Every structure is written in structure tokens, then in C-alpha cells.
Amino acid sequence: MKLSEEGIRTGNWKEKGYGVPEYDREAVRARTIEQPFWIHFGAGNIFRAFQASVVQSLLNEGKLDRGLIVAEGYDYEIIEKVNRPHDDLGIAVTLKADGSIEKNIIGSVVESLCLDSGSKKEYTRLKEIFGKESLQMATFTITEKGYSLVDGKGERLAAVAKDMKEGPDGPESYIGKVAALLYQRYKKGAHPIAMVSMDNCSHNGDKLYAAIHAFAEGWQNNGLVEGDFLGYVEDKKKVSFPWTMIDKITPRPDKKVEEILVADWGEELHPIVTGKNTYVAPFVNAEECEYLVIEDDFPNGREALEQGGFIFTDRETVDKVEKMKVCTCLNPLHTALAIFGCLLGYDLISAEMQDAELRRLVQIIGYQEGLPVVVDPGILSPRQFIDEVVEKRIPNPFMPDTPQRIATDTSQKLAIRFGETIKAYQRAENLDVTDLRIIPLVFAGWLRYLMGVDDKGEKFELSPDPLLGELCPVMEKISLGEQEHLEGIKEILSNGSIFGVNLYDAGLGERVEAYFKELNAEAGAVRRTLQKYCAGK
Numbered sequence: 001m002k003l004s005e006e007g008i009r010t011g012n013w014k015e016k017g018y019g020v021p022e023y024d025r026e027a028v029r030a031r032t033i034e035q036p037f038w039i040h041f042g043a044g045n046i047f048r049a050f051q052a053s054v055v056q057s058l059l060n061e062g063k064l065d066r067g068l069i070v071a072e073g074y075d076y077e078i079i080e081k082v083n084r085p086h087d088d089l090g091i092a093v094t095l096k097a098d099g100s101i102e103k104n105i106i107g108s109v110v111e112s113l114c115l116d117s118g119s120k121k122e123y124t125r126l127k128e129i130f131g132k133e134s135l136q137m138a139t140f141t142i143t144e145k146g147y148s149l150v151d152g153k154g155e156r157l158a159a160v161a162k163d164m165k166e167g168p169d170g171p172e173s174y175i176g177k178v179a180a181l182l183y184q185r186y187k188k189g190a191h192p193i194a195m196v197s198m199d200n201c202s203h204n205g206d207k208l209y210a211a212i213h214a215f216a217e218g219w220q221n222n223g224l225v226e227g228d229f230l231g232y233v234e235d236k237k238k239v240s241f242p243w244t245m246i247d248k249i250t251p252r253p254d255k256k257v258e259e260i261l262v263a264d265w266g267e268e269l270h271p272i273v274t275g276k277n278t279y280v281a282p283f284v285n286a287e288e289c290e291y292l293v294i295e296d297d298f299p300n301g302r303e304a305l306e307q308g309g310f311i312f313t314d315r316e317t318v319d320k321v322e323k324m325k326v327c328t329c330l331n332p333l334h335t336a337l338a339i340f341g342c343l344l345g346y347d348l349i350s351a352e353m354q355d356a357e358l359r360r361l362v363q364i365i366g367y368q369e370g371l372p373v374v375v376d377p378g379i380l381s382p383r384q385f386i387d388e389v390v391e392k393r394i395p396n397p398f399m400p401d402t403p404q405r406i407a408t409d410t411s412q413k414l415a416i417r418f419g420e421t422i423k424a425y426q427r428a429e430n431l432d433v434t435d436l437r438i439i440p441l442v443f444a445g446w447l448r449y450l451m452g453v454d455d456k457g458e459k460f461e462l463s464p465d466p467l468l469g470e471l472c473p474v475m476e477k478i479s480l481g482e483q484e485h486l487e488g489i490k491e492i493l494s495n496g497s498i499f500g501v502n503l504y505d506a507g508l509g510e511r512v513e514a515y516f517k518e519l520n521a522e523a524g525a526v527r528r529t530l531q532k533y534c535a536g537k
Contacts, residue, residue, distance in 0.1 A: 021107035073115030095398030167224030179215035192299035242295035320377035341403025373424035419500015444515035
């Protein structure tokens with residue numbers, strides 16, 4: 001049996017436990033091609049597991065009569081080797097915390113395209129879509145890096161520089177192509193549209209706006225576009241760039257899931273690795289928990305997607321939800337587990353939640369130290385969010401995330417994930433920052449981690465971090481068991497750019513030093529220190 005239109009039409013998939021498209025897919029496709037309402041850029045796992053699944057549910061319930069168009073601008077092989085061979089069908093597997101799975105055949109994507117200006121067929125169709133007055137939004141999951149027009153040195157990327165100089169005809173850069181499609185919409189009547197970043201980065205709409213605005217301004221200043229294209233991009237009643245907060249873990253296709261599906265289908269549904277090292281399969285596996293909070297700013301209107309679980313609100317509330325997640329309810333807990341997981345030899349974040357001390361560690365950080373200063377966004381309960389994180393999301397046995405991966409770039413995360421809490425305590429009249437006990441322990445654990453020696457006294461490889469070259473020489477001077485001559489760590493702990501504050505000015509520096517001495521006393525000291533401070537239920 002094949003994952004194809006014919007395959008789902010003739011197979012007994014409901015009997016095998018699959019949810020299937022309950023609508024006339026051909027009729028949906030015809031309406032979508034003629035009157036598209038949503039095009040999405042980025043044919044990756046998050047889109048296939050989340051947005052496409054929501055649209056499928058709404059189609060099944062008769063609440064939508066049109067589907068999705070997806071365009072891939074980074075790796076065309078995803079479209080050529082996964083979407084099209086399977087008639088744009090996919091399998092979404094939900095991995096539940098109780099160890100069960102839910103399987104759905106997703107048919108809501110009815111057209112897939114390559115964002116390839118070198119292909120007349122592909123690019124002409126994209127321009128046609130952007131010229132349609134019916135198009136309400138273009139959404140993006142292209143990673144934060146996708147919005148950057150410069151390289152690591154701050155110099156303009158070669159393709160961007162070329163596109164800026166030559167104009168909207170045949171651009172090569174990703175955002176250059178998107179800006180050219182928006183220019184096509186301007187020429188076809190300056191129809192309104194929402195350009196919606198759904199990437200997991202702060203104030204994502206501003207990043208997309210800055211990138212597209214740079215092209216519009218450059219092209220207009222150089223006389224490469226007609227009329228007032230720049231004014232169109234700047235007119236919020238014409239083109240909006242809403243903020244969003246997205247949260248759903250969609251790891252790479254899992255071997256155990258693949259084996260289950262192959263047994264059902266009798267077809268090879270193996271993942272492929274593209275020429276650009278994208279790991280992709282005809283199926284996607286993801287956790288059951290999902291959140292998409294969107295600033296409700298759609299100048300051309302929108303469908304009632306809140307009926308599928310998306311949350312529409314104002315910009316201020318989106319910001320509060322993001323800060324709740326990043327500064328208190330999820331990301332700090334992940335970072336704490338990553339640091340101590342590396343020290344204790346764990347290779348799965350989920351397994352750490354079976355460790356009594358580590359479980360207690362994140363409970364204290366979330367409930368006792370974080371919740372008192374979290375700003376309640378009103379639309380989501382911070383306590384319930386943490387409950388879900390601690391009870392369902394992190395312990396999910398299907399989630400293959402590792403402490404080693406989460407520990408990447410920790411020096412760039414501490415200021416946001418913990419420093420904001422410290423600053424909130426400093427501002428609060430009814431709280432004392434020196435009451436914080438476990439967040440300083442995490443900082444001490446990070447210093448201990450930077451020694452590159454685990455709790456058994458054995459060396460391990462540190463995860464990539466841009467400050468390793470600066471920090472490791474300091475920590476390498478300290479041997480396991482050393483309790484004196486720790487002057488080097490004082491300079492680290494006073495670095496406000498790392499922690500968000502000078503920890504000595506905050507009254508926490510000495511506490512971190514004391515914790516570090518305990519953690520570094522000898523082999524086994526990390527475990528004993530956790531037992532001392534993180535005992536209990």
C-alpha cells in the first residue's frame with residue numbers, strides 16, 4: 001500500500017487506527033488553487049505536525065473549505081522527494097506522555113512549490129498566488145537565521161547584496177524572493193496581507209518586517225520598483241507583521257515510529273537525508289502539547305482558526321506568553337536539566353525526570369522561584385503550563401532530546417532564562433533576591449560543567465558555545481577537589497552580559513561560589529550536593 005491518493009482511498013486505514021481526511025480533497029484542492037487564503041514558507045516538521053494538522057481538523061469538521069499551499073525555499077528536495085511522490089500527503093504521529101501514539105494521515109496540504117526564481121513554472125505559480133486578492137496570509141517557519149541579511153561578521157550576504165543591486169526580477173536570496181512576491185502583490189492591486197513569522201524567536205514579526213523593509217527601501221531608493229512599494233510595506237493597514245509565540249517539540253523522525261508505520265503500510269517510509277543534510281521523512285512525529293499564540297492583526301481578514309486551537313490576542317499578550325515560556329515555565333527548566341544531565345552522564349532529557357533530585361530541581365525553579373515573578377498573560381495559566389511541562393512534556397519517553405544538545409550556547413541563554421527572574425526579584429517590593437537558592441545552584445553547576453569533567457571525574461566534551469574560548473581557560477586552571485585559588489570565577493560571575501546582572505551586586509555571587517566549592521569537592525560531589533539542596537518530593 002502506498003501513501004498516495006489511491007492508497008488512502010482504497011486502504012482500510014480507520015481500522016488500522018489512523019485518522020484520515022474526511023473531506024473531498026479534490027474539491028478542496030480546486031477551491032484552494034483558485035482562491036488561496038494561506039501560503040506557508042518552510043515545509044519542515046513543525047509545519048507538518050502543527051499548522052497542517054490544525055487545518056486538517058477544521059476541514060474534517062467542515063469549518064474550512066480550502067486547504068494549505070506550502071513553499072520550500074531552502075531545500076527543494078523536501079518538495080521533490082517527500083511531498084510530490086506522496087501526493088502532498090503526510091503522516092502525523094503524536095507521541096503521548098503515557099507512551100501511546102496517535103496516527104493521522106494529513107491531506108490539508110493540497111499544493112507544494114519550490115521557492116525557486118530560476119524555475120519559470122514554480123515562480124510563475126507563486127507570483128500568481130501572491131496576486132490573488134483572496135490571499136489573507138503568508139506564514140513562515142524558516143528559523144531565526146532565515147531572516148538575517150548578514151553573515152556572522154555583520155557583512156551583507158552575497159546573494160542579498162546582488163538582489164539589492166539588481167532588483168526584484170529573479171532574486172536569489174530567500175527574503176529577496178519573498179519581497180519580490182510581495183512586490184507582485186503590490187503591482188496587482190496592493191491587496192492587503194498579513195506576513196506572519198511563526199518561528200520560535202522573540203518578536204519574530206519585527207525580524208521579518210526588518211528584512212522585507214530593507215529590500216523595499218533599497219529597491220525603491222535605487223529606482224528598481226514602480227510606485228510607492230516602500231509605502232505599501234510600511235502601511236500597517238495594507239501589510240502587517242504580527243508577533244507570534246509557537247511551542248511544540250517536533251524531533252527528527254524516530255526509528256521506533258518508522259517501524260510501526262512500515263508494519264502498517266507495507267511500504268518503505270524511511271527518512272532521507274537531502275544534499276543539504278535535511279533529515280526528513282513521509283511522516284513526522286511530535287509531542288501532543290502545542291501552543292500558537294498570534295497577534296490578531298490581519299488586514300485582509302482571516303479564517304476562524306481559533307476553532308482549531310490557535311490563540312489570537314493583542315501584541316502585549318503575545319509578549320507576555322513568550323516571556324512566561326522563555327523566562328520561567330519551560331526554557332529555564334530545560335537549561336538546568338541540560339547542565340546537570342551532562343555532569344551526571346544522562347543522554348536523554350526525559351530520563352532525567354525519573355531522577356528524584358533533578359525532578360525536584362526543576363520543580364523548585366519553576367514553582368517556587370519562578371512563579372512569584374511571572375507575568376500572567378491571562379490567556380494561559382503559568383501554573384498549568386509548568387504542570388504540563390513537568391508532568392507531560394519533559395518526561396515524555398518518546399522525546400529524544402539530549403542534555404548535550406540543550407546545553408549548546410548556554411552562555412547566550414542564562415541572561416534571559418534566569419537573569420530576568422533575578423531582576424524581577426530586585427524590582428519587587430515584597431521579594432528578596434537573596435531568597436533564591438536553586439537558580440544560583442544552576443549557575444554553580446554551569447561553572448562545574450565548564451571544567452569538562454563529569455561527576456565521576458572523567459572528561460567529557462562540552463557542547464558548542466561561542467564563549468568557550470574565553471571561559472574554558474579560566475575553568476581549566478581549577479582541578480577537581482580544589483577549594484582555593486578560585487579568583488578566576490569571580491570575573492565570570494560579575495559578567496552582567498552572561499547572567500543579565502553582576503551576581504555580586506545582586507547579592508548572589510558569594511552563594512554561587514560556595515555552591516561551586518561543594519560541587520567540586522571530589523568525585524560524586526555533584527550528586528551529593530543535589531541530594532542536599534533538592535531533597536523532597
